[in-house]
Amino acid sequence: MDVIKLQQALDDLFDQSLLRHGFVDHLRDYQLVILPMPDPRTGTTPPRRRYLFRYCVQATCATALPADTWRVSLDDRLTTFETGVELDGYVWGVNWQSLYPGATLISDSPTARSWAAAIGIDFHEVRIQTNVHDLTLVFSDLHIEELPPPS
Numbered sequence: 001m002d003v004i005k006l007q008q009a010l011d012d013l014f015d016q017s018l019l020r021h022g023f024v025d026h027l028r029d030y031q032l033v034i035l036p037m038p039d040p041r042t043g044t045t046p047p048r049r050r051y052l053f054r055y056c057v058q059a060t061c062a063t064a065l066p067a068d069t070w071r072v073s074l075d076d077r078l079t080t081f082e083t084g085v086e087l088d089g090y091v092w093g094v095n096w097q098s099l100y101p102g103a104t105l106i107s108d109s110p111t112a113r114s115w116a117a118a119i120g121i122d123f124h125e126v127r128i129q130t131n132v133h134d135l136t137l138v139f140s141d142l143h144i145e146e147l148p149p150p151s
Helices: 001-012 067-072 109-117
Strands: 018-022 030-035 049-054 056-064 104-105 123-128 133-139 141-146
Touching: 001 104, 001 123, 001 141, 049 133, 109 123, 109 133
Parallel strands: none
Antiparallel strands: 018 030, 030 049, 049 141, 056 133, 104 123, 123 133
C-alpha cells in the first residue's frame, strides 16, 4: 500500500467515533468500524465506514484509562448507558470511543520490516489511540468501505 495514501487514510480517523474493533470472523484481518462526525455545514452524518487492516499479523490492545478510573468503573450498571449515566465512573455503555489523539504510522518499524522479510510483502505498523484503548497493528494493506445503515 502506498504510504502517502495510508497516512491520509489514517489522518481521516482523527477525532471520529470508533464503534467497535477487533478481528473479523475469518481471523486474518482486523477492522475498525467508524461513525464519522456530522458535517457541520449540513448536520448530516456520513455513513459508517469500515477500515479493514488486511493480513494483520499483530494486534495489541491495552487500556488507555488510568487505574483510578478503572477502580471506580467496575459496577456492571456502567455497561449500560441508561443505568450508568447517573453513577460515578466511566460509562462503558456509551458504546463508542473517541479516536483522539488518533492514528500514527510508525516509520521504519522493525516489526513491520521483519514480517515483510519473512513473508515477502510490505507490512506497516500503526498505533491507534482512543480515549479508552491504545491499539498497535501490524498489517499489509488497508481497505476502506462504507457500511449499510444498521437494521
